[in-house]
Amino acid sequence: MADVSLSAHQLSLFYSQIQLRRFDDSTLRILELILSSKDVKLLLELRSKLKEFLRSQSLIAIREAAEKPIEHKLLILEFLVRAFAIVDDIESCLAVRYEGLIMRDTWTVNHLELRVSCSEWMNFAEDAFNNEYYSVTAKxxxxALLCLKEEEGDYNCDNLWGNTWTISKIQRLEDIAIRLSTCHSVQGQAAEYMRKKTMSIKKSSFSEVAESTASMCFRDGIKQQNIRNLLRLKNQ
Incomplete structure (x- = not known):
């Protein structure tokens, strides 16, 4: 009973912190404390509530920050990535990571320090692949290959072998992801999904460029995964 009461208090505190837009380490520590319960049933209930709350609040926070500086937007996204990871919401965690990478890419012209490295894209590609988001992996x-091409000026003859090996590794993963994405795609449903989602995505992204490249592509990948899961159930 005491565990339930303590969790309720911590949950209320976390909600308050998010609504006050305190996206910092102290808020994340509260989140970790909430999910430290030893009661499995309670833990599942709390995790479900937190996922729903974070998803709804993240959209509101993103809209509110539309006119804020890029640094502020990225701090919000970084917080959300960590929060979604803590509550084990892999789909949202990957979606926000992708949004952040695309946003940085978009602003690189004016902010060179925001340039996304090849290794960052590869880390994300591997995580997306491991969670069966194949179309997102391919993108x-x-x-990653575009980044590597831009970084070629930083390589010398001693790095040539390593650069070639990296390109080969990326291309192999891309080829596998494209094949798997093609095998499992349902063209009609995917097209309908994209049509319906276009307007809603535009309302929640930080910029039009980020909307069209990041959210739409990632959500398409999510849709394909959901379709695959449905097909598996039907075949059982």
Whole structure:
């Protein structure tokens, strides 16, 4: 009973912190404390509530920050990535990570320090692949190759072998992701999904560029995964 009461108090405190837009380490520590309960049933209930709350609040926070500086927007996204990871919401965590990478890419012209490295795109591509978001994996690999091309000026003859090996690794992952994405895609449903989602995504992204490249591509990948899960259930 005491565990339930303590969790309720911590949950209320966390809600308050988020609504006050205190996106910092102290708020994340409260979140970790909430999910430290030893009661499995209670833990599942709390995790479900937190996922729903974070998803709804993240959209509101993103809209509110539309006119804020890029640094402020990225801090919010970084917080959300960590929060979604703590509550084990892999889908939202990857979606926000992708949004942040695309946003940095978009602003690189004016903010060179925001440039996304090839290794960052590759880390994301591998995480997306491991969670069966194949179309997103392929896009991330494409971006990784573009980054590598831009970084070629930083390489010398001693790095040539390593650069070639990296390109080969990225291309192999991209080819596998494209094949798997094609095998499992349902063209009609995916097209309908994209049509319906276009307007809602535009309302929640930080910029039009980020909307069209990041959210739409990632959500398409999510849709394909959901379709695959449905097909598996039907075949059982």
């Amino acid at each position: 991330a690999c494409e971006n």
